[in-house]
Amino acid sequence: MNAKSTTVDPDEISHFAKDSAHWWDEHGPFAPIHRMNPTRVGYLKATICAHFDKNVKDLKALKGLSILDAGCGGGVVCEPMARLGAHIMGIDADQVAINAATEHAERSGLKIAYVCGTTETLKEQFDVVLALEIVEHVADVEAFVQSCVDRCKPGGLIIFSTLNKTWKSMALAKITAEYIVRWVPPGTHDWKKFMKPSTLAASLRRAGATPFEAMGLVFNPLKNEFLLSTNDLDVNYFIAATKDQNKEKSKK
């Protein structure tokens, strides 16, 4: 871990690291991630396919695309992306998570490049940069968003997901999930770090990307699953953006 990094919050890392060996236990501390993963990964695939004009029903639809998953944790998004044919790199500041991810991918027969570190240290650029459920855990949001945009090729796709700063997210994602139904360990989220979609969109624009879609991810207790919603962004939401073409040129 890079101790001087501006984006890593050491308290956050130590909070996750104590559970990181259990990333792949569907009933363990990361159960909610597994529960939302089918809907989440479905949205990612559909959005990436639409952007790069790929057939969404193809089992290897992401073949030929390079993807960076910033804050990959145990690799629950990296593995689906690898199965779909993408060249994927997962980066996370938590060494325990990277170890769990590397070991799991190896046993599953999947080729994924895992790196322990932060996005600022990377040099290469990717067709797609994913930053899922991570921006609410970093120390310097502006620097983190900038580094994600910098890792994306001009014209490429950047997808963020995070928790909205609303009373509903405080009630559901913080209090209900951590203390009442105990989906996640207490202390997983700091509500002060939650972001409104407009705040995140503004950061992306400043960093040289153009947001084009916001999509809510809503838990439906009757169906016991997460569903996508275009109008309810109150708790979990995605923002998809394209990396601007000219920003890169003006830098050079």
Added chain:
Amino acid sequence: MVSALKNCDVVISGGGVPGLCLAALLADIGLDIVVLDPHLPTRIKDIRPDGRTAALMAGSVNILRAAGAWELCEPHGSALNTLRIIESASARADFRADDIGLPYFGINMQNNLQRAALYEVILKKKNITFLCPAMLKDFTTDDVGVSVTINENGKEQILRTRLLVGADGRNSAVRAQAGIEVRDHDYGQMAITCIINHSKPHDNISTEFHRPGGPFTIVPLPGNQSSIVWVEYTADADAFLKLRRDDFERALQDRTENLVGRIEMVTPPEAWPLKSLHAKSLIAPRLALIAEAAHVLHPLGAQGLNLSLRDAATLAEEIADAARSGLDIGSHATLHRYEFRRRADIQTRLMGTDGLNRMVSNNIGLLRTLRSIGLKTIDAIEPLRRFAMNEGVVPGYDDSRLSRGENL
């Protein structure tokens, strides 16, 4: 001797109609499938008359069409346009499919035909390996896959897969080895089946006589041919089965009350005991049960195979959705959704056919009277008729897109 490890996405133990149907559906989306079965299916050109038949409802027809097998089956089936229930000389009711806006209630055909048609389909698919004669020996599950030891033609080999499907029938070895318990019930009844030719046309009417030992049903097949499903208490059934051919034919003639004219047997009578069974869970880690490995129903109401095909379709949908998102198709998330979607349909069919059988298979005077009144009431009151018919053929708990005629 154990040969080298073979990798695939799904191993399906059991190549009956539901197992082959699942294989055909999954192969179409690009997954690698291995199917094992101890018995080779008959080729379609070698099909002989066989007394085991089933009426396929519209949803099942859609599922078989999606699997690519329906075109081969269709010429051999006969539509059931009217269901006639005869309680006594004075109490009978006709239910017509067009009254509830359906072209038919079901299409009746031999079961071995559907299997043969599906076999033709899977022979053409490069990503399906059909191992036969082959049987599952045992399996070990870990967090990323299953290692399945099989015996193929006397040789042992190990298959490495992400998901094991038990489609291996009522005595499922997959179910037993997974330690999934069953609840079962013996009805003390036998079903006697055979195929008959008859001199009068059946007019696409399926006729069900309610008799004390159980229902006696004439189910249309193409031409002047029908299948007989005769449910009888075990002791009585044994006595009938001991009859000489011409005496048995006479007994049939007697029971059909000359509705279809003179009867001639095409196949000898076969009989098997009627049981109901249901597995306490449809899933275990990296394992799913479908069809009779998960549930066996009383034949009354012709729900069994239709329910089994809906299992295959729903599991295919869940696997397809997971695979298309790059998810682990054997994960608990995937399998849990399959079980969640199937539970209500299976429960209601099990309870429904069980209750129906208790209602009709008896000679209790009061129940007979109530049945007559009930039948007359249902027959006379139009909304009740529609409700009764709709419940039987358009299952309220079926949410399979394949059975609605949509694509996988």
